[in-house]
Amino acid sequence: MREIIEMLTSPMMIAYAVVVSIVFVGLQLMAAVMVYAERKVAALMQQRYGPYLVGPKGLLQPVADILKLFFKEELRPKAADAFLFSLAPIISVAAAYLAFAPVPFGAPTTFFGLLPEPIPLQVADVNVAVLVIFAVASMGVYGIVLAGWASNSKYSLLGGLRSSAQMISYELAYGVALATVVMMAGSLSLKEIVDQQQGYWLGFIPKWYMFPQIVGLFVFACAGVAETNRAPFDFPEAEQELVAGYHTEYSSMRFAMFFMAEYINMVTVSAVAVNLYLGGWHGPWIPVEYGWIWFVIKLAVLLFIYLWLRWTLPRFRYDQLMSFGWKVLLPLSTINLIATAAGVLYFGL
């Protein structure tokens, strides 16, 4: 008993707990920040003010939104399947949190010398991290399909089916894009992939996979946006056709959970992109111990692009979406895979 307590209160154990809390609380905060950023960026694009009444510059708007959602009435259609109706948002949000577990967000740290040995800044250092991300991404489909089916409403079912068909179609291109990077790095561990991207070409171009893998980055970006069901791929929320898609019948906190899952998924896809293509926490000027600063900067840029896309591009038509996924992205990513394989084999990239 005493040993267990000693083990649990050892500095390393506490450090791991701190890392886990940073990720958990951080993702929640990011979701709140994204709610605010979404509205402010939308306002910027449309030359309006956006939220400015609640708190200085409207900064407390997300707090007000969350409080409102807490006090809303929880509604459930009579014909809905009660158990699955409650389970679906839980699956969505759990998958969203889980996907971030193998993502590192900084170089191993001793927390400013507090620890005897450095620990990695990630929840779980698994050696098949890329596959874990892929597996958890495919779990997110269940939340959406079940929400659509359990609501027992035609708009929900159509929205759920549409978005799951979309996610399954784009998962292929997504997987091939991941495999290409794995091939270049020769490792499935995100930490090692990031470490491969240290240094510079010709002394000033950072060795990020973004440059040799520009096609891969394009495929990953398209598939990532489609995976998170965001504009211009926001079919589950095609308001003109489907009311609100799979979450039409949801209200209050259950709706908030879907909302949160969407934003957390955006953060995760961006974080994975930073690690795979943008060199993770490596960058000029900032010493590698403070690499997480670079990570946060790159993450913020990608998230801004996400919002920028939404207010710039109109939604695809559904058949265009499918033919784009199957006839453009998938062949493109496969050709890129073969070309990269040849490059790795013959030129040792």
Next chain:
Amino acid sequence: MASDALAFYAFAGVAVVGSLLVVMQKNPVYSVLSIIAAFFGLAGLYVLLEAPFVAVVQIIIYAGAIMVLFLFVVMLLNVPREDAAEWDRSHPLYRPMAVRIGAALALLMALQLGWALSLTSGLTVPVDDAAPAISSVAELGRVLFTKYMFAFEVTSILIIAAMVGAVILARKKEG
């Protein structure tokens, strides 16, 4: 390690209860969900056996791809809930002959399990220390593309044939 044993019983419990629920649920959608839970239990067991690659691949292929297909079929065909009374009256599996064969098969399986357990003298078999090397992805790939090359290629031809067949069956007749 005590924590390993605890984790084993937790994952094994999920796998067994999940599998039982698959056959005991009346609503087919719940059956599909139960089998997904069972797959997660199995994946946990693979991780305990230091084969994370197998665990993740199992989640991707079975829980992530095949079960989504199952769920689609069950939802879209609107498979009705099973009616227990009707099952009792009419289903061929409920006839005395079927019950006898089922009982015989169950007995056979129990005997085999007992036999296998008696060979291994309980559950305390030491794990081979060479095992982790096999579970590494690089090693797995190397073996797959050298020693088992033929089997690998034959499997891929089989899958392509199945894919072409599915496309031909699903295509609408022209004209």
